[in-house]
Amino acid sequence: MPGVVFLGGFRSAMTGAKASALDRFCAQRGQAYCRFDYRGHGASGGRFEEASIGAWLADSAAVLDQLADGPQILVGSSMGGWLAVLLAEVLPDRVAGLVLIAPAIDFTEDLVWNQLSEAERQEMERSGGLNRPSDYGDGPYIFTHRLITEARAHLVFGRKIGIAGPVRVVQGMRDDAVPWPVALRLTESLSAEDVHLTLVKDGDHRLSRPQDLALIEASVAAVSRAAG
Secondary structure (H helix, E strand, C coil), rough: CCEEEEEECCCCCCCHHHHHHHHHHEEEEEEECEECCCCCCCCCCCHHHHHHHHHHHHHHHHHHHHHHCCEEEEEECCCCHHHHHHHHCCCCCEEEEEEEECCCCCCHHHHHHCCCCCHHHHHHHHCCEEECCCCCCCCCEEEEEHHHHHHHHCCCCCCCCCCCCCEEEEEEECCCCCCCCHHHHHHHEECCCCCCEEECCCCCCCCCCCCHHHHHHHHHHHHHHHHH
């Protein structure tokens, strides 16, 4: 049975509800499991403002290379969903399948830069970053101009996404951070055939209620069976 590697979201930590629930779930199943903090997140060192999508992708690839044996199921939450898709493309032999939770594909461009006014874009370019309010009680989020520009090398929409393994996508329809049509666009863009999208009508971006966690766990079990 493939192991599971959890990739968290933007400014999230490996102690969050989904990562912790999957730790318990995999332990009960006797399935290898790994969770970690990107640089600038949680218990890891480094300044958040100095990191980038490419840096967090490198962190994820290093974990996959050094801490996991054989093909793994990547469970990517929000930004982690984007990173999981990128890893599956560049390391196909190490990725057995994907479980993507409210995947924030290309969020720096579509959900940040494209939503800014011209004045805000100029301010970001001038000062190097913008603070945006957070809905999660952890203070404002800073989006740096470097984060936006560096991420453009990692955008995936607008082309066929070359992934062959099983994919399960879980998305809340009341998600005010990543609108549910993003998940639909992703499923349409994937080259894989074994792709299931589950829309949770009353689900928000967190998807951390007991019923949401049960759905995520069922998705991990389904991909584990499909991946062999």
